[in-house]
Amino acid sequence: MKAKxxxxxxxxxxxxxxxxxxxxxxxxxxxxxxxxxxxNTQGASAGSGTDLKLKAMTKFKVGSAALSTQDITVVxxxxxxxxxxxxxxxVDVKGVEGGxxxxxxxxxxxxxxxxxxxxxxxxxxxxGADMKIIGATAAESLFSVxxxxxxxxxxxxxxxxxxxxxxxxxxxxxxxxWLKKHGLEPDKDVTIVSAGATPARFAALKTGQVxxxxxxxxxxxxxxxxxxKRIANIRDDIPGINHDVISTTGKMIREKPEVLRAFIAxxxxxxxxxxxxxNFDEAVKVGVEELGFGLEITKRGLADxxxxxxxxxxxxxxxxxxxxxxAQEVGVxxxxxxxxxxxxxxxxxx
Numbered sequence: 594m595k596a597k598x599x600x601x602x603x604x605x606x607x608x609x610x611x612x613x614x615x616x617x618x619x620x621x622x623x624x625x626x627x628x629x630x631x632x633n634t635q636g637a638s639a640g641s642g643t644d645l646k647l648k649a650m651t652k653f654k655v656g657s658a659a660l661s662t663q664d665i666t667v668v669x670x671x672x673x674x675x676x677x678x679x680x681x682x683x684v685d686v687k688g689v690e691g692g693x694x695x696x697x698x699x700x701x702x703x704x705x706x707x708x709x710x711x712x713x714x715x716x717x718x719x720x721g722a723d724m725k726i727i728g729a730t731a732a733e734s735l736f737s738v739x740x741x742x743x744x745x746x747x748x749x750x751x752x753x754x755x756x757x758x759x760x761x762x763x764x765x766x767x768x769x770x771w772l773k774k775h776g777l778e779p780d781k782d783v784t785i786v787s788a789g790a791t792p793a794r795f796a797a798l799k800t801g802q803v804x805x806x807x808x809x810x811x812x813x814x815x816x817x818x819x820x821x822k823r824i825a826n827i828r829d830d831i832p833g834i835n836h837d838v839i840s841t842t843g844k845m846i847r848e849k850p851e852v853l854r855a856f857i858a859x860x861x862x863x864x865x866x867x868x869x870x871x872n873f874d875e876a877v878k879v880g881v882e883e884l885g886f887g888l889e890i891t892k893r894g895l896a897d898x899x900x901x902x903x904x905x906x907x908x909x910x911x912x913x914x915x916x917x918x919x920a921q922e923v924g925v926x927x928x929x930x931x932x933x934x935x936x937x938x939x940x941x942x943x
Contacts, residue, residue, distance in 0.1 A: 645851070645858045645942070647681035653856060656695045656704035658713075660688035661791050662809045663891070663898040664730040664837050665708060666880045670872075671863030673879055679862075680855040690790045699724060699842060706845075706856065710763030711838045711908070711916045711935075712925075718935045719926050723843035725937040728857050729908035730864070731836035733901035734827040736767060736807040739795075739816050744804055747775045747824065753804035755779075756788035756797045761925050764794075764807050766916070767827055767834075769923050774830060809836075811886045811894025818890075828901070835912045836901065846937060858942040860906045868899060905941055 657665055668686055671677050677684045687704070689695045695707040696717050706727075714726055744750060755772070757764040769779040777783050783805070788797045794806040795816060807827065808816055817823060828834070839860070841853060867876045873895070880891045903909070913932055920926040 645680060645855045647852065647855050650678075650681045650683055651852055651855075653677070653682045653684045653706075653852065654704045655684060655686045656698045656707040657686055657688055658690070658695045658707070658709040658790070660686075660884065661812060662731070662735060662837060663811060663880055663884065663894050664735070664902055666876055666883070666895060666898075667730055667860065667863045667867050667902065668708075669879050669883045670867050670876055671859055674863070674866065676863045676866070677856075677859045680859045682852075682855055682859060684856075696722070696724065696840065699840065705849075705852070706839050706841045708837045708839055711835045711913055712761075712763035712766045712920055714838065714840045715913075715917055715920055715930075715935050716761050716925055719920075719930055724840050725843065725846060726838045726840050726908055726913065726935055727846075727853060727937050727940045728839035728860065728906040729835050729837060729903055730839065730860070730906060731898065731901045732833070732903040732907070732909040732912065733836060734767065734831060734834045735809040735836045735898060735901060736764070736827040737809075737813045737823045738768075738771060738825040738827065739798060739806055739808050739813065739821050740824050741798060741801065741804045742820060742822070744822065744824070747777070750777060750805055751782045754784045754786050754802070755805045756786055756794045756803040757807070758790055758794070759787045760785075763916075766920055766923055766925065767831070768805075768807055770919050771825065771827060771830060810897050811884075811890040813897075814890045814893045815886075831915065833909045833912045834915055835908050838908050838913075839906065850940070853940050854942075857906050857940045861904070861942050864902055864904065864906060868902060868904075907938075907941055908936070910936065910938075 655668060672684055689698060695709050696713055698704050699707045700722060708730060711726060714724060718724060755768055757768050765785065772779050772783055779785055786803060788794045791809050791812050795808055795812055797803045798806045845853060866872055877892050877895055880895055881888055913936055917926065917930060917932060921928055
């Protein structure tokens with residue numbers, strides 16, 4: 594099927610995420626970061642194989658802030674190869690611009706699950722949104738830091754602008770952490786501006802509006818081809834931080850847990866298919882057709898993403914803890930926020 598890309602305005606904050614649920618948002622400024630990089634430890638839980646097949650064909654709506662990020666290829670491959678149908682799931686994917694917008698759709702009942710950065714979920718839950726992270730399709734950061742052609746070293750960024758999606762978004766939190774790690778104070782040495790999702794951030798870099806941006810595959814490959822410099826990979830500085838987590842509502846967990854178990858089981862099967870080297874060319878073909886990038890860019894991007902896709906669709910729990918601690922350090926979360934408020938590991942297949 595062809596992805597239905599529904600691009601929605603991005604000038605929304607975490608407050609708008611929970612407005613539909615009569616809850617408010619909060620922003621904070623940057624703080625010192627001493628967070629240790631997480632190690633890759635993942636839990637396991639209940640359910641196994643096609644014994645999780647649903648009794649009747651069930652429509653299942655996925656909202657993704659990651660239609661320009663190649664781990665979503667897993668879902669499209671699962672759809673095309675009948676893996677979801679084997680579990681009686683009729684999966685439909687819609688793209689939205691930004692994780693906050695995706696989560697608003699989740700809260701409104703437009704989606705059964707969403708794919709996006711964990712920091713967005715954490716911030717929403719902290720403000721009262723009823724949702725949990727139940728899986729992942731990228732358990733390492735996919736962000737690379739790209740700079741303008743006049744930037745030779747990190748120190749040259751002083752006095753320049755950095756583009757993120759929006760305040761308190763995962764791109765914002767990770768960029769602030771990365772700048773501080775390299776001796777630059779966000780909002781003092783480097784001005785943080787909201788520019789939108791990956792294509793918009795890259796456009797801002799190309800036009801010289803900003804000097805540094807986080808980009809994901811395969812847009813990062815396109816940037817390199819045009820002569821822009823990849824100055825860092827976030828996952829080299831922060832190994833084990835999840836990039837795309839699968840989130841759902843408390844209502845869905847309470848009322849349709851069997852549907853979620855079927856979806857995670859099918860996604861796990863699709864992941865196994867995509868990670869088989871014998872199926873690489875087929876996955877690339879699906880990526881080209883669904884995401885709209887050229888063949889060579891898609892090949893290189895998918896090859897870079899594949900090692901980050903976790904077996905069993907399991908999120909990195911230590912990575913979630915890192916995201917919570919870092920969000921607390923930059924002022925987005927209260928210090929008493931704990932990981933149990935935002936994760937549910939009960940949907941993994943055995």
